[in-house]
Amino acid sequence: MFHSFGLTAGAFLPLFSGVSSFLYTTPLHYKQIPALIREQRASVLFGTSTFFANYAKYATPEDFRSLRIVVAGAEKLAESVREIWRSKFGIELLEGYGATEMAPVLAVNPLTDIHPGTVGHLLPGVDARVIQLAGIRRGGVLHVRGPNLMLGYYRVERPGVLEAPVSELGTGWYNTGDVVEIDHAGFVHILGRVKRFAKVAGEMISLETVEAIAHQAAPDAQHGAATTQDEQRGEAIVLFTTATDLSRERLLDAARALGLPEIAVPRRLEYIEALPVFGTGKIDYVTLQALACAASPIN
Numbered sequence: 001m002f003h004s005f006g007l008t009a010g011a012f013l014p015l016f017s018g019v020s021s022f023l024y025t026t027p028l029h030y031k032q033i034p035a036l037i038r039e040q041r042a043s044v045l046f047g048t049s050t051f052f053a054n055y056a057k058y059a060t061p062e063d064f065r066s067l068r069i070v071v072a073g074a075e076k077l078a079e080s081v082r083e084i085w086r087s088k089f090g091i092e093l094l095e096g097y098g099a100t101e102m103a104p105v106l107a108v109n110p111l112t113d114i115h116p117g118t119v120g121h122l123l124p125g126v127d128a129r130v131i132q133l134a135g136i137r138r139g140g141v142l143h144v145r146g147p148n149l150m151l152g153y154y155r156v157e158r159p160g161v162l163e164a165p166v167s168e169l170g171t172g173w174y175n176t177g178d179v180v181e182i183d184h185a186g187f188v189h190i191l192g193r194v195k196r197f198a199k200v201a202g203e204m205i206s207l208e209t210v211e212a213i214a215h216q217a218a219p220d221a222q223h224g225a226a227t228t229q230d231e232q233r234g235e236a237i238v239l240f241t242t243a244t245d246l247s248r249e250r251l252l253d254a255a256r257a258l259g260l261p262e263i264a265v266p267r268r269l270e271y272i273e274a275l276p277v278f279g280t281g282k283i284d285y286v287t288l289q290a291l292a293c294a295a296s297p298i299n
Contacts, residue, residue, distance in 0.1 A: 003280050004104040005073065009046060019044075027051050027281060034059035041066040048074045048281030050222065053081045056088060064089045071096050071108065073119075074282050076190065076208055080219030082116060095119050097190060101165060101174050102126075103148040107188050118187040123148070129169060130182060136204050139181035139191045145173045179206070196285070198227045198235045200263055209264050210237055217254035218243035222275045224283050225266065226292035237266040238292040244271050 001007045001023070014021035022040045024033065027047065034055055037045065043066055047055070052072060070085070073096040085091045096108035097119035109120035122128055126146040133141050149172070152162040167175035179191040192206035199205075207225040214223035221243035230236035239251075251265045270291070276284035 004100040005046070005098065006280075008104065026279075030054040031058045034063035037067065038063040038065070043068045045070045047072060049077045049081050050075065050275070050277055050283065051281050052085065052093065053078065053222070056081070056084045059089070061089055064091060067091055069111065070094065073097060074280055076211070078215050078219075079116075079212075080215055083219075097188065099144075099174070099176055101150045102144060102146070103150060105148070106144060106176075115185075115187045118183075118189050120188065121186050122188060128182070129173075130180060131168065133179065136179055136191075136197065139179050139189070142176045142178050142180045142188075143167045143169050143173050144176060149174055196225075198237050200230075200235055200237065203261075203263055205237065205264050207237065209260060210239060210266055213251055213254045213258060213260060213264060214239055214241060214243075214246070216258055217250045218246050221246070224275045224285065224288050226285060226288040228268075228292045236268060237264075238268045238270060239266040240270045240272045240275060240288055240291065242272060242274060246271075 001011050010021070010023070013019070022036065022042065024036060027033065030051075036042075045067055047070075049072055052070075067089075070091055071094045072081075077093060077095045082093050085093050092114055094109045094111065094114060095116075095118070096105060098104040098106045105123060106126060107119045107122045109115060109118065122144075123146070126144055126148070129143045130140040131143060149165060152164040155161070155163055164171055165174045167173040177195065178193055179197075181189040181191060183189065190208075192208040196207040197204050198207060207227070210225040211223050214221075214225075218241065221241055223243075224240045226238050226240065227235045228238055246269060248265065248267070248269065252262060255262060255265050272291075276287040278284055
């Protein structure tokens with residue numbers, strides 16, 4: 001309950017709607033949690049792609065038989081995770097999207113109209129604008145406003161003063177920092193974070209695209225991309241992976257299969273036993289970035 005989604009969807013929503021809830025101390029107990037879901041006959045489960053990947057390793061179909069709604073958020077849902085839940089448990093994962101400042105949900109796939117690879121429709125009442133960003137060919141930066149927008153920030157340098165949210169569109173708008181594309185049917189496609197683009201040889205490369213290539217090449221492993229400085233190319237991409245047999249050649253094959261450019265294939269691979277994650281389930285990219293700067297290239 002220490003973060004916005006856990007507090008609102010995990011605690012307040014069940015309390016206000018009269019739904020029973022079961023709170024557990026940590027989502028990292030991958031063996032115990034499937035058994036608890038079976039014992040409690042839980043019907044709704046929230047989590048992240050990383051958590052769902054690990055639960056699937058230890059769970060049986062009987063463990064998840066009671067689940068009716070399973071929502072993934074906080075990080076991009078890996079296609080390999082979606083497929084294992086679909087084939088092993090007969091469960092279609094619903095991907096959603098949000099921000100703490102938006103209290104915190106912005107979009108989610110509805111049960112009746114799931115579009116894999118998207119985070120669904122924006123919630124009713126949320127107004128959105130997509131602002132183009134130089135160097136990024138597809139989509140733009142998502143700015144939002146709505147009744148769920150926070151009142152503002154308290155800054156340490158101005159105690160007691162509430163600073164209303166503001167973006168280049170004006171006061172009352174929030175700049176999510178996410179690069180998105182909204183299709184003709186209103187489904188939101190997350191293309192990456194502004195901060196998670198690398199400029200390689202003059203091209204803007206989404207690090208989430210790099211991770212998608214890695215998941216295509218080694219779907220059962222975990223992958224995280226970061227950047228480091230490169231005198232010749234501006235920035236270089238470093239891929240951290242738990243797949244000890246992953247090679248650049250396999251990544252190139254995966255990129256071709258996905259129709260993605262070779263420039264999105266990292267030149268440096270670093271093998272890691274497990275990716276660092278926060279308590280929310282998100283990959284700790286700050287730690288990965290520090291490791292990338294200290295990493296030695298692998299030939």
